[in-house]
Amino acid sequence: MNVDELDTREAPAAPAVTGERADLLEMLAKQRYFLRFTTRDLTDDQARLRSTAGELCLGGLVKHVTSVERSWAGFIVNGPSAMPDFTAMTEADFARRADEFKLLPGETLAGVLADYAEAARRTDELVATVPDLSRIWPLPEAPWNEPGKQWSVRQVLMHIATETAQHAGHADIIRESIDGAKSMG
Numbered sequence: 001m002n003v004d005e006l007d008t009r010e011a012p013a014a015p016a017v018t019g020e021r022a023d024l025l026e027m028l029a030k031q032r033y034f035l036r037f038t039t040r041d042l043t044d045d046q047a048r049l050r051s052t053a054g055e056l057c058l059g060g061l062v063k064h065v066t067s068v069e070r071s072w073a074g075f076i077v078n079g080p081s082a083m084p085d086f087t088a089m090t091e092a093d094f095a096r097r098a099d100e101f102k103l104l105p106g107e108t109l110a111g112v113l114a115d116y117a118e119a120a121r122r123t124d125e126l127v128a129t130v131p132d133l134s135r136i137w138p139l140p141e142a143p144w145n146e147p148g149k150q151w152s153v154r155q156v157l158m159h160i161a162t163e164t165a166q167h168a169g170h171a172d173i174i175r176e177s178i179d180g181a182k183s184m185g
Helices: 003-008 019-037 044-048 058-082 091-101 109-129 153-179
Strands: 136-138 150-152
Touching: 019 058, 019 109, 019 153, 044 058, 044 109, 058 091, 058 109, 058 136, 058 153, 109 153, 150 153
Parallel strands: none
Antiparallel strands: 136 150
16 A cells, blocks of 8 residues: 555544433534634634624634633543643733733634634544543632532533533624624524
8 A cells, every 4th residue: 555545545433422422512513613603704804803892802702712622621631730720820821811812913713713623623532532421520720610619521511512602602792793794593
């Protein structure tokens, strides 16, 4: 077999995901779709627009959701050590984190959407392969987390879907403010 033949072979099919895992994947896919749909046909400049009184823009929301999903996927694998200790963050740390909500010069909407797709692919892989959805980890230190609270992998995945849905709603309002386009209706 030569190199050209290797490049064109199809990878073996992954086993079908069923039951609760299929439900989780469907829920995640639906919410991701709604978020991505708000960015359809936009230029990079439009994706940078703050079209409401708030600080949010569509490109920044996609970046933020990507970061959140990637962090929580790390939590699923490595527990709270994969997350920052938000209680120890400095003003400079929070200023850097604020850039997560902006499409910065040099960044493109296509680039952040591709990064989001890769984060989603990794999370989907975890949903399909993590040995136990009931595995529990203590939540990381953060002002918004109850001290001593623990979450299962299942709860983390539902949180990712909830966070995505919340920001898809924000994105829908921002998009409608830009050019009147709506996700539904």
